[in-house]
Amino acid sequence: MDSYKKYMLECIKLAKQALANGNPPVGSLLVFENKIIGRGIESGKSSGDITQHAEILAVKDALANGYRDVLEKSVMFSTHEPCIMCSYLIRHHQISKLILGVSVPFVGGQSSEFKILETENVPKWGNKPEIEMGILREECEILNEEFKDYLLKHFQH
Numbered sequence: 001m002d003s004y005k006k007y008m009l010e011c012i013k014l015a016k017q018a019l020a021n022g023n024p025p026v027g028s029l030l031v032f033e034n035k036i037i038g039r040g041i042e043s044g045k046s047s048g049d050i051t052q053h054a055e056i057l058a059v060k061d062a063l064a065n066g067y068r069d070v071l072e073k074s075v076m077f078s079t080h081e082p083c084i085m086c087s088y089l090i091r092h093h094q095i096s097k098l099i100l101g102v103s104v105p106f107v108g109g110q111s112s113e114f115k116i117l118e119t120e121n122v123p124k125w126g127n128k129p130e131i132e133m134g135i136l137r138e139e140c141e142i143l144n145e146e147f148k149d150y151l152l153k154h155f156q157h
């Protein structure tokens, strides 16, 4: 359990980097056998490219690092519930465990009406991943507040 917190703190660090660049504060990691194999810093907003979500970037980082074959045995940590776009990628790679901070309204792959993370109706996706929600929840909620402050500061007139 302490290792969950350790990796979530690392995600929060990445999320703060995202925020510093004007992005929603989301940070993600992939961990295999107690080793970080991929890191993702949300950059959809700063790049203008919606696919640059933290979870997708963490998977791409792991792929670039040569860990394609162990993705399904790795654990994804993320400050936020993966959106439906990222959830598709997670299911495609059959990542079997997700440790998350806070849920995401409307477009979360578990909590919204689009339950990409939970469906068992896509045969090639196999079993749905185990999900633990609420690790360092308060710290992750503070990130959300900081993003709101950021938006107010930069876009108020």
Ligand SMILES: [Zn+2]
Residues within 6 Å of the ligand: 053, 054, 055, 082, 083, 084, 085, 086, 087
């Ligand atoms: Zn996403």
